[in-house]
Amino acid sequence: MIVEIEDVSYTYPSGASAVEGVSLRVARGETIALLGQSGAGKSTLMKLVIGLLHPTRGRVLVEGVATTRTTVARLATTVGYVFQNPLHQLFAPTVADELALGPRARRTSPGAIRERVEAALAAHDLDQYRLRHPLSLSEGERRRVALASVLVGEPPLLVLDEPTVGQDALAKQRLGALLAARQAERRSTIVVTHDVEFAAAWCHRFTVMAGGRVLADGARDRVLGDRQILEAAALRPPALLDLRLRLAERGIVVDGDRPEEMADRLISDCRLPIAE
């Protein structure tokens, strides 16, 4: 287990209770979507995992060590966190400097830093922005810089808080491929997101929070195909899963998740619609 969350609660100093009695274990190689209504406690839970907040009850273990017994800086070598708002983590005067911050803090040699920064600029399509001030970028570009700056540390656990905001289809595709590659390398990723279509396409475990608690945790079709869960968590099913389940209720079995596959099945099973 890379993370063990044991009966954790958290109440903000203002008195707002954000997380209540959550237990969750994350194994190596898992790609988890953390879903749930605005204010459900997702970001708070993730801040407990990176040690930015400490539980008011229970404990969080990262690689077996309680977050209260180590430092945020040390935890950061295991858990990389991309904030929900990129403004909270962009500090350097240029994109290239931003990507070098992490390795420099870990006392990487100058040669190795340069190498990693170059690789990250190329991998995230940021080469043309290397000398730009991060705050002079578009929202989507800023988020890609924030993501790249965390990824240069190659963290065993990566937490992404709303990574698809501002991202076009190609950037999402690239992000999804990155999640798959991490999974193949037995690295873990938690994606906090409202983008159900993205989560359904790339994650394999779905954890749903509501009112500070974990409401559901399981495989995609079981969680996203359950109307009660969706209703309680203000979620909507991914469109093509929804369609597949609705057809199944009528006895039409359509395999596949991709439009082309589904189209082939529908053609053989349903009558042609007439143009209106």
Add this chain to the structure above:
Amino acid sequence: MTRAFALHDVSFRYPRAARPALERVSLAADVGEFIVLAGRSGCGKSTLLRCLNGLIPHLATGEFAGRVEVFGRAIDEVPPHRLAGEVGFVFQNPEDQLVATVVESDVAFGPENLGLPPEAIRARVDAALRQVGIEVLRERSVHELSAGQQQKVALAASLAMRPALLLLDEPTSQLDPASAEDFLHLVARLRAEAQLTVVLAEHRLDLALPYADRLVAMADGQIVVDDPPAVALRGGRLGELGIGLPPVAALALALERRGWQFGRLPLSVDELVGRARMDGATRRREREGDGARRDRARGEA
């Protein structure tokens, strides 16, 4: 039809930028139109919206050329407070927009600057908080909210201005799907009831397109597609522009390539299921399905 706005040959280059963010962009909308603005990250969507609310060229330095008209007047001739009352804006990053520390003061800030009497301000704040469903947050500190809650404050603040033109920059990016849907329904209702004109920049066309009259797609600072959604989707250029199709539309197009014909291209599962004739197959399979269920039940017993 009355014009809501028009951009004539607008170009803009940010200071020290290698290339312009907008290049000779012309776009006009009639009152009551709903335009969805799409395109790859960095193509100029937010920059275009900034030209429509006067942020560019007034508050941003850079090289500007061209002409912008809002409700029949050149935008630089409209006094700023007047413009603020006519043109509402929801920023892409809600934190950029928060001006006060408490939710209700943040929502009241705009109406106060319009010089409205206190009762009118209170009425507008109450209505806006109710419309986005955050009455319970009214006395909370804006810095002690989740990101989605902050985005709802930003939405309420823009609604409290009762604008005639509403510019929305990925306005539901931090909202759960139910809240996102509620907000877009609300905007659609205001448009029907109050002739609101809407420009919505969005990457997730599945959310936005069902409400749109026009899909305007940009690439490298220029407008490259401007069509009704179904025409744009069938046109086949969106994919090569890096714009993701709504999954249902992608399926419907795949079906059309196999010989099905949809009059209006379905954009939601409801529309698709309603439009496709599945009854024949359905009845046959329902019978089989019932039989199978009975067999299973018997086996379990």
